[in-house]
Amino acid sequence: MPERFLEVKIDYRGQDFELIPFGAGRRICPGLNMAHRMLHLILGSLIQKFDWKLEENMKAQNMDMDDKFGLTLQKNVPLKAIPFKI
Numbered sequence: 364m365p366e367r368f369l370e371v372k373i374d375y376r377g378q379d380f381e382l383i384p385f386g387a388g389r390r391i392c393p394g395l396n397m398a399h400r401m402l403h404l405i406l407g408s409l410i411q412k413f414d415w416k417l418e419e420n421m422k423a424q425n426m427d428m429d430d431k432f433g434l435t436l437q438k439n440v441p442l443k444a445i446p447f448k449i
């Protein structure tokens with residue numbers, strides 16, 4: 364639910380410990396600014412240039428959305444999204 368971050372003023376640059384995708388403190392990711400710029404471009408390009416489908420016989424409503432316990436949240440069963448050019 365990415366929309367849970369809309370309207371929320373959480374700093375992702377290592378100030379609010381409820382969200383630290385780049386770590387925090389002295390060893391914080393030095394690529395943070397570059398990643399922040401690139402991510403929007405990459406994600407935007409993937410959405411604009413391709414349509415996406417699930418594996419054969421897989422329906423969105425049957426997708427396994429369970430997660431694994433750990434330091435970061437990972438899907439229990441990896442999502443295989445197949446791009447096809449528009």
Ligand code: HEM
Nearest residue numbers: 383384385386387388389390391392393394395397398402
């Ligand atoms: C979405 C993209 C990225 C994420 C989520 C990410 C996340 C992280 C995290 C969590 C750490 C560990 C920080 C810590 O120990 O507190 C880290 C370290 C590091 N990242 Fe990134 N990173 C990203 C992109 C990049 C990019 C684009 C570069 C370089 C161009 C980069 C270079 C590094 C380096 C060199 C370290 C080691 C820093 C150190 O140990 O002092 N990262 N990153």
